Every structure is written in C-alpha cells, then in structure tokens.
Amino acid sequence: MHRETTIEPRQEILRTAARLFQQQGYDATSMNDVAAALRLSKGGLYHHFQSKDEILFHILSHAMDITEERVINVVRKVEGAEQRLRTLIRLHIEVVLSAEDREITVMLHENHPLPPALRRKINARKKDYVHFVENLIADVQRQRSSLSPVTPRAAAFALLGMINWLYQWYKPEGALTGADIVQQFTEIFFRGAAG
Amino acid sequence: MHRETTIEPRQEILRTAARLFQQQGYDATSMNDVAAALRLSKGGLYHHFQSKDEILFHILSHAMDITEERVINVVRKVEGAEQRLRTLIRLHIEVVLSAEDREITVMLHENHPLPPALRRKINARKKDYVHFVENLIADVQRQRSSLSPVTPRAAAFALLGMINWLYQWYKPEGALTGADIVQQFTEIFFRGAAG
Numbered sequence: 026m027h028r029e030t031t032i033e034p035r036q037e038i039l040r041t042a043a044r045l046f047q048q049q050g051y052d053a054t055s056m057n058d059v060a061a062a063l064r065l066s067k068g069g070l071y072h073h074f075q076s077k078d079e080i081l082f083h084i085l086s087h088a089m090d091i092t093e094e095r096v097i098n099v100v101r102k103v104e105g106a107e108q109r110l111r112t113l114i115r116l117h118i119e120v121v122l123s124a125e126d127r128e129i130t131v132m133l134h135e136n137h138p139l140p141p142a143l144r145r146k147i148n149a150r151k152k153d154y155v156h157f158v159e160n161l162i163a164d165v166q167r168q169r170s171s172l173s174p175v176t177p178r179a180a181a182f183a184l185l186g187m188i189n190w191l192y193q194w195y196k197p198e199g200a201l202t203g204a205d206i207v208q209q210f211t212e213i214f215f216r217g218a219a220g
Numbered sequence: 221m222h223r224e225t226t227i228e229p230r231q232e233i234l235r236t237a238a239r240l241f242q243q244q245g246y247d248a249t250s251m252n253d254v255a256a257a258l259r260l261s262k263g264g265l266y267h268h269f270q271s272k273d274e275i276l277f278h279i280l281s282h283a284m285d286i287t288e289e290r291v292i293n294v295v296r297k298v299e300g301a302e303q304r305l306r307t308l309i310r311l312h313i314e315v316v317l318s319a320e321d322r323e324i325t326v327m328l329h330e331n332h333p334l335p336p337a338l339r340r341k342i343n344a345r346k347k348d349y350v351h352f353v354e355n356l357i358a359d360v361q362r363q364r365s366s367l368s369p370v371t372p373r374a375a376a377f378a379l380l381g382m383i384n385w386l387y388q389w390y391k392p393e394g395a396l397t398g399a400d401i402v403q404q405f406t407e408i409f410f411r412g413a414a415g
Contacts (some may be wrong), residue, residue, distance in 0.1 A: 190381025217412020
C-alpha cells in the first residue's frame with residue numbers, strides 16, 4: 026500500500042505529460058501546462074520531477090520497464106525457443122496496441138532532445154532488447170536447422186520495424202483486429218526468417 | 221534552366237528547415253532561425269514561405285514527391301509483378317537510406333501538428349502509397365498462385381514498417397550495408413508473404 030501511494034502520482038504525471046507532449050509538441054509544453062492538466066500546483070509537480078528533461082527520461086524508462094515486465098520477463102519463462110519467439114511477437118504487439126500504454130510507449134520512437142547521458146541510458150536498454158530478440162531468432166533458426174540465408178540481426182530489425190511501426194497505422198475500429206495482426210505477423214515472420 | 225533557378229532556393233529552404241526541426245525540435249525552431257541558418261533576410265524567407273506550417277507541409281509534400289519519382293514512377297515501368305515488387309523494395313530502402321534526402325523523408329514519420337486540411341492532403345498521399353504496395357503484393361501472390369494465408373494489406377504494412385523503421389537503427393558505418401539490407405529484407409518478405 027505504501028509503495029502504491031508513492032508510485033501512483035508519478036505514473037499519472039508521466040502519462041499526462043506524455044499525452045500533452047504528443048498533442049501539442051514537446052517543446053511547446055511547459056512544466057506549467059503539465060501541472061495545470063493535473064490540477065497540481067507548480068510546487069506539487071516539482072516535488073516529483075525537477076525538469077521536463079527528467080519527465081521525458083522517466084517516460085522513456087517507464088516505456089522500457091513496460092517492455093521488460095510484459096514481454097521479456099514473460100518470454101523468459103516460456104519453454105522452447107520457437108514458442109518463446111511466438112510469445113514475444115504476440116506480447117510486443119499487445120504492448121504497442123494497448124490503449125492504456127500508448128501515450129507512454131510511442132515516446133520511445135520520437136526523437137526529442139535529451140541530455141546525452143540520459144539518452145545513452147535509454148539507448149543501452151533499447152540495444153539490450155534488440156540483442157534479446159536477435160538471440161531468440163538465432164535459437165529458433167538453430168533448433169529448426171534452418172537453411173535460411175537471413176541473419177538474426179537483419180531479422181530482428183525487420184521484426185521490430187513491423188511491430189513498432191504499428192502505431193503509425195493501426196486503428197482500433199479498423200478491419201484488422203489485434204488478433205489478426207498477431208496471427209498475420211507471426212506467419213510472415215516465421216515463414217520469412219525462420220523457415 | 222529557368223525552372224531550376226526558381227525551384228532550387230525553395231528546396232534548400234526545406235532541407236535546412238528539416239535539419240533544424242530535427243536538431244532542435246519543430247516548436248523550438250522559429251522562422252528567424254530558419255532565415256539565419258540560410259543567411260536570408262526574414263523578408264527573403266517570407267517571399268518563399270508564409271509560415272512554419274507552410275514549410276512543414278512542403279517538406280512532407282516533397283518527401284512524398286521523392287517517393288513518387290524515385291520509387292513509384294520507376295516501378296510502374298518494370299515488367300512483371302514479382303520484379304516490380306523486388307524493385308519497389310530496393311528503391312524504397314534506397315530512399316530511406318539516402319543521406320541526402322534523410323532530413324526530408326524522416327519528417328514523414330514524425331507527428332508534428334499541421335492544420336487538419338493540410339494533414340489530410342499528406343495522409344491521402346500516404347494512403348495511396350499503401351494501396352499501391354498492397355495491390356502489387358496481391359498481384360505477386362496471384363501470379364505465384366500463392367497459398368499464403370497472409371493478406372496483402374497486413375503484408376503491405378509489415379513491409380512498410382520494416383523499411384520505414386530503418387531510419388531508427390541504420391548506421392552507414394555499421395556491419396549491415398545498404399546492399400545487405402536490400403538482399404535480406406527482400407528474402408524475408410518474399411519468403412514471408414509471397415511464398
């Protein structure tokens with residue numbers, strides 16, 4: 026309980042700030058705007074975050090936490106390389122399509138100026154994820170004795186591109202449902218890179 | 221010659237503005253900044269573009285012109301659906317990786333606020349391109365009597381995601397060359413969606 030009451034307001038601040046950054050632009054959004062949208066005093070906001078840079082960094086960290094908790098940690102517990110990769114594709118698509126998290130996760134793909142030391146921390150976590158996916162693809166290719174000329178690295182970038190690009194075109198009311206996308210993308214990727 | 225002398229300064233303005241928007245953010249860049257970077261008077265800049273919105277719209281239009289000229293128009297002249305799709309994959313990757321055009325084309329993927337009427341014009345051109353790719357994939361599947369359960373629409377989005385995402389990770393000095401990427405992505409896509 027104690028943990029929740031200290032964490033929740035921070036998450037609400039991050040989510041509201043992410044929404045404002047997307048609606049009106051990162052540069053055009055001031056700390057005052059964020060405080061006003063949350064009905065917080067400026068002091069109340071500064072109690073949690075000292076600057077917009079700090080908010081942006083925590084949004085990006087939170088997006089990576091979400092990927093870690095909902096994708097990587099679940100995938101690690103799955104038996105068998107092929108089933109692990111199938112699970113990763115499904116869970117990563119679900120994170121990208123999640124209405125609740127979209128405000129946060131979309132920020133990962135935007136190139137807002139962040140102080141270099143903070144930018145490096147986020148980029149290191151992104152790279153770890155690429156390597157995790159790459160290793161998993163290599164495992165699947167080995168296990169299937171794949172003769173595919175496709176390298177795990179190019180395949181990892183192709184897969185992450187397919188999935189992360191979803192936010193550019195997916196519409197919840199569109200013809201392709203989330204389940205369709207999981208099924209079709211799994212099919213394309215397994216035939217394409219692991220066959 | 222006459223045509224060139226009237227078009228060139230506009231293109232230089234667009235390229236410089238796109239670079240500034242990426243380096244320091246769209247909102248944080250003023251018309252004055254753009255004029256100063258070009259060593260133009262403010263009047264000189266306003267002679268070509270009335271507002272930052274107008275510059276942004278023309279950057280996005282120019283990015284779509286590049287796609288039309290260097291990808292669509294070339295692909296249309298190629299014989300045979302399969303060869304047309306292979307050519308499209310290669311040329312689209314080349315446009316995304318082109319150092320000269322990157323400043324312009326990257327802007328297509330960023331979500332800067334544009335007046336709705338202008339936004340609709342750009343989105344209509346993006347949609348036309350998706351349909352062009354989708355129809356080409358359908359042609360290839362038909363011609364190969366493909367039994368693939370992958371729909372042309374999901375395949376088109378997967379392909380465009382793979383390619384458009386390149387700008388997020390490709391490094392000219394990295395291990396994967398442009399030619400490697402063309403070869404690997406063509407392989408993944410043909411096995412994955414048209415086999």
